[in-house]
Amino acid sequence: MNVKILCVGKIKEKFYTQAIDEYAKRLSKYCSLSIVEVPDEKTSENASDTEMAIVKDKEGQRLLKHINDRDFVIGLAILGQQLDSVAFSKYIENLGIQGNSSIVFVIGGSLGLSDDVYSRCDYQISFSKMTFPHQLMRVILLEQIYRAMRIMKNEPYHK
Template sequence: MNINLLCVGKIKEKFYREAIDEYTKRLSKYCSVKIIEVADEKTSENASDTEIQIVKDKEGERILKAIGERDFVIALAILGKQMDSVAFSNYIEDLGIRGKSTISFVIGGSLGLSDMVLKRADYQISFSKMTFPHQLMRVVLLEQIYRAMRIMKNEPYHK
């Protein structure tokens, strides 16, 4: 199975990079993981709704260009489906059984995802109704994918 993380922006903080590297290394035992970063747009603190939409659309166009035609796309979105770790593991396993060899998870920038990206997504998940920094979501997502793989293989993992 191939897992892509399509993300807006670069990770600047060393502690996030180290955690991402650690989970990527752990996941290499189970699947291929590729992190694809697209450039983020600069946004002023007091941006209007129109300016916000323009930024999300520009970032969205970059994301869409990075998605493969056959990729199964899962967008991280506040209004997406929430599930526990076992259900998430079962969902990922089922995708593999159905022949979805590449799953692309999409994490938007600080303003979220454009409607174009949400429409392209085959599924939307939410980790919480709370808002998290998009840099931290990379770590959380990778950890949950790792947990899902361990669950699939009936391997122990801290509960």
Template sequence: MKINIVCVGKVKEKFFTGAIDEYSKRLSRYCNLKIIELPDEKTPDNASDTVNDLIKRKEGERILSNIKDDSYVIALAIEGKMLDSVELSKKIDELGISGKSDISFVIGGSLGLSSEVLARADYKLSFSKMTFPHQLMRVILLEQIYRSYRIMKNEPYHK
């Protein structure tokens, strides 16, 4: 299976890049992982809703241009469905069984995802009602995908 992480913004902190590299390495035995890092738009302080929407649309266009037509898209969105680790594992497993061999997880920028990206999503997933920095969310997502594969393979993993 091919797993794509399409994300807006760069990861600058070494502790985040170290964790991302570690989970990417661990995942390499289970799937073909590709992280697609897209530039974010500068958001001015006290920007109007119109400016914020324009920024989200520009980032959304970049996101959509990096998603293949046949990819199953899972958008990370606060309003999405919350799953526990076992449910996420089942979701990924069921997608593979049903013939979906390309899954794209999408992490938006600081303003979230555009309505166009949310409309393209086949599934909306929420990790919490809280907002997380995109760098940390990337680590959390990779850890949960890794945990999902461990669960699928009945391999031990800490709880």
């Protein structure tokens, strides 16, 4: 299975980078993982709704360039479906059974995903109703993908 994490912005903090590297190393046993970062747009503190929409659209177009027609796209969205770890694992496993060998998870920037990106998503998932920094969300997502793979292989995992 090919898993791509497609995200807006670079990771600047060393502790996030270390956690991402650790989970990428662990996941190499289970899947082919790639992480693609697209540049974020600068947004002023008092940006209007129109300016924020323009920012999301620019970031969205950058994200869409990295999605192929055959990719199964899962957008991370506050209003997406909330699953526990076992259900998430079963969902990913079923995608593979159905022939979806390329899964792309999309993490938006500070303003979220554009409407065009949401339209391209085959599924939307939420890890919480809370908002997380996109850098931390990348770590959380990788940990949950790793946990899902261990569950699929009937390997022990922390409940």
